[in-house]
Amino acid sequence: MRTLIKNVAIATCDENDTLLERASILVEDETIAAIGTDLEVDATRLDRIVNLAGRHVAVPGFINGHHHLYQTLTRGLPAYQDAKLFDWLVGQYPLWAELTGEMVYASALVGLAELLLSGCTTASDMFYVFPRGSDVAVDHVIRAARDLGIRIHAGRGSMSRGVSAGGLPPDAVVQTPDQILEDTERLVGRYHDPRPGARVRIDVMPCSPFSVTPELMRDSLAFARARGLLCQTHLAETRDEEDYCLETFNKRPVAYMEELGWLGPDVSFAHGIHLAPDEVVLLGQTGTGVVHCPSSNMRLASGVAPVLDLLAAGSPVGLGVDGSSSNDGGNLLAEARQAMLVGRLRYGPGFSARQALSLATRQGAGLLRRPELGSLAPGQAADLALFDLDRVEYAGAAVHDPIGALLLCQPTAPRFVMVAGKMVVEAGEIVTVDLPRAVAEHNRLARQLALAPSV
Ligand SMILES: [Zn+2]
Structure with a gap:
């Protein structure tokens, strides 16, 4: 052709x-x-x-470095329109505990279609809610990406530290490390394509310091490194997370990650907002990436990432729309514009249109280690x-x-x-899917989820 x-x-x-x-x-x-x-x-x-x-x-087709496509089902919920991260999470976990495989597919199809219609051609997604006894699986996200014809880095997310173990999520949505790593192995064997031009890759994505145990963080990294996979987690997003790390691990988030060995060019952190100058230097020296999610960071009043400092230090920095409940849109061109505008608030008028475009394209590809x-x-x-x-x-x-x-x-x-x-x-x-039908089906499921009995 x-x-x-x-x-x-x-x-x-x-x-x-x-x-x-x-x-x-x-x-x-x-x-x-x-x-x-x-x-x-x-x-x-x-x-x-x-x-x-x-x-x-x-x-070039834009690269989205961070997403939770399933959250398209719960975006804009009135109860969480004005919440900050921890309240927003604790409020919505019980809803997400009612997810089904059908919902995961429907939301991925709509969320990925929205990205495509903004010029995005490669999407990284972190899916991390696996309700006990459900048919929820990352396979549904991959099927949606294939049906649409968009490239996907399907992140096998995970949560292993429930409320009873001092974590934030309810116990009903956490899994054991064995379950998590066995399923990740299954996905890698079935879908991961390491070759240039791959349509599907599997990345390893334990969710956050407050929902994953240190043991699983370490084991996930070792698992990924033994197989040449990328790793991503949420880090330095809010002051609440920083307080949690200081109280639980007696360390700031980056120091905690350093202790776990979680630094390097195969690692990226979503958000990277609350970073001290020496932490920025450490991320740069180790080539650790950061996914900048400006709309979500403003929506949840989390803060503004030090993007130009990170780039100057040597960190790969990409752009992410983040999950649809905290943006609440999946438009990469709008996200690049947002990065430029908020970048000017932080750094002055020199944050250029070309810099913003490079975050959405070349820099984003570098973050995913996709030079092609x-x-x-x-x-x-x-x-x-x-x-x-x-x-x-x-x-x-x-x-x-x-x-x-x-x-x-x-x-x-x-x-x-x-x-x-x-x-x-x-x-x-x-041209690949019937979008009006997909949106109608998605909205039917979004209504059904909002009426779930546990809520
Ligand atoms: Zn996120």
Whole structure:
């Protein structure tokens, strides 16, 4: 399959943030074969030509570094609209304890569709609620990603420290370390593809210091390292978590992680807000990644991560929308804009549109250790989104700078999204699944969950 995309501005998101004007991209099967302003292509050997009249900009498919797709079922619940993290969690755990496999699939399908419709082509998800006796499994998330045609880093999340053992979650949603690691092994054997261009990878994601025992944290890391898998957990998100770590482990969160060996380029922390300067240096020196989730961090009033300090120290930093109950949206372009705007509050006006775009693309790919993603160049995966700059939202701005327009103006949905050489969004619509039907089914299940008997 050979597709030529013609007559488009291209934000390559390479190291120099190169912008090509009136350029073309030649895609062969799942890979970009050529890119440039003067491509000579034999039209008789093409299967499809996408000739973009008017003004469009192509960007690498965005990378979402942190999510809880199942929370799409409980987003915007009135009781938790104004809560901070621990109250928000304790209130919703009993609801999530009623999850079914059908709900996990329906919410993943809708949450991933929302991401795709913002230009996101690779999503990392941490699924960590496994109610006792239910048919809930990470398999449902992977099935939804495959049905849609989006790449997934399916995180096998876990919770092993319930209330009776001094943790935050109810005992009904925690599992034993043996159950957790056996299921992770099963998922790796069944789905994990270590090759470049993989559609599915399994990452190891014990949830947080307040829901996982130190033993499981250590065992999860050893398990992952023996198999070359990535690890992620929540860290330094709130002052409450910091107090919990000081009271329970007599250490600040980063020191606790250091004691467990949880630092390194195969490790990332979601949030990384409450970090002391020496902790930022330590994360940088060890190449430990941080997923910046600005909307969620503002929504729960958690704080603002020191993104530029982390990058300067050498940490890979990506972007995450975080779970849908705490954003409450799954739009990567909006998240990049949010990162830029809140970055300016923290660092002044120098946090540029290009820096924000790089977090959503090249930097996010680095965080997931996917060098074939996150930039547009020959040999890279053919993952991209095309935005129509003739839309009213970009009027004025796009004639000067397509990248500035994309980040500074109000986010719009892309007209086309390609994943691994295949168009999954055409003329602004997802072509792989019946989205209105998926939303209706999801909303039926969301209502059913909100009426669950335990709540
Ligand atoms: Zn999270």
